[in-house]
Amino acid sequence: MTDDSRRLRVAFLGLGRMGAPMARHVLAAGHDLAVWNRSPGRAEALGSAGATVAGSPAEAAAGRDVVVLMLADPDAVEQVLLGPDGVTSGAAPETLVVDASTIGPDASRRMADRLREHRLRYVDAPVYGSVGPATEGTLGVLAGGDDADVAAARPLLELWGDPEQVRHVGPTGAGSAAKLVRNLTLGLALAGIGDALRLAATLDLPADVVDELIAAGPLGAAFPGVRQILAAGPPETAGFTVDMLTKDLRLCLATEPKLPLVEAARGVGDAAHADGHGQDDTRALPLWMRDADRD
Numbered sequence: 001m002t003d004d005s006r007r008l009r010v011a012f013l014g015l016g017r018m019g020a021p022m023a024r025h026v027l028a029a030g031h032d033l034a035v036w037n038r039s040p041g042r043a044e045a046l047g048s049a050g051a052t053v054a055g056s057p058a059e060a061a062a063g064r065d066v067v068v069l070m071l072a073d074p075d076a077v078e079q080v081l082l083g084p085d086g087v088t089s090g091a092a093p094e095t096l097v098v099d100a101s102t103i104g105p106d107a108s109r110r111m112a113d114r115l116r117e118h119r120l121r122y123v124d125a126p127v128y129g130s131v132g133p134a135t136e137g138t139l140g141v142l143a144g145g146d147d148a149d150v151a152a153a154r155p156l157l158e159l160w161g162d163p164e165q166v167r168h169v170g171p172t173g174a175g176s177a178a179k180l181v182r183n184l185t186l187g188l189a190l191a192g193i194g195d196a197l198r199l200a201a202t203l204d205l206p207a208d209v210v211d212e213l214i215a216a217g218p219l220g221a222a223f224p225g226v227r228q229i230l231a232a233g234p235p236e237t238a239g240f241t242v243d244m245l246t247k248d249l250r251l252c253l254a255t256e257p258k259l260p261l262v263e264a265a266r267g268v269g270d271a272a273h274a275d276g277h278g279q280d281d282t283r284a285l286p287l288w289m290r291d292a293d294r295d
Helices: 019-028 040-048 057-061 074-082 105-117 131-136 147-160 174-202 207-216 218-222 226-232 242-255 260-274 282-291
Strands: 009-013 032-036 066-069 096-099 121-124 139-144 161-170
Touching: 009 019, 009 057, 019 032, 019 040, 019 066, 019 131, 019 147, 032 040, 032 057, 066 074, 066 147, 074 105, 096 105, 096 147, 105 121, 105 174, 105 242, 121 147, 121 174, 131 139, 139 147, 139 174, 147 161, 161 174, 174 207, 174 218, 174 226, 174 242, 174 260, 174 282, 207 218, 207 226, 218 226, 226 282, 242 260, 242 282, 260 282
Parallel strands: 009 032, 009 066, 066 096, 096 121, 139 161
Antiparallel strands: 121 139
């Protein structure tokens, strides 16, 4: 538990698959926690555990030292921060906003500029890992912002992130930039595994041979969980969905359009979504690629 001298007044906005377990770590550490979610029912469990359930982002941010966001995309972040009854309507000057969402560097810098107009501080600190690491408090965190602001955020970042994987990677926007580069490699690895599985199926190679070749090859090294996927299939409960990965690939292309492999991987994600698999875990993507349209 945190002693009173280090106890923070924290607002956590966005209680989805990742946000809810991250917020629980804040509460378990003894901080004074207020929560808000667009769908109010998701806040009830944290309210029962001792958090204050707010009716709006402005209400949640009022009187808080730090406001944490874990939201779906740039539009959601802008609405929650700057919209009617948003954070800027309730937060006091010098409140620190920590955005753990993945919204891209341009949007992060734009949000920082807009918040500065309201005398609010901003750190972009997107996380990597899925629901399991979020629950265990072992996520990776890539933080961008002023040295003093990142240092002020670090006690919270290390609640949901492995301290050795909480990295200050540069100025505002650098955390979001680093997250896109990381997820770009994930998207390419998954699409590459899917192509390999499809070609192997076309060539009627034995499944055990294919599994061994992929797991021991370059793509297996890039995605260590590939052997588990091939042996047992993806988890029934999605941690990081195909749609979420595709959104990140779109952000990559919005920043740098000349990424032909990313464009191809984004197309795979869109096709999986159109086939009803957008809410599947990303680990289902290679298996869908192997089997799609074979009937």
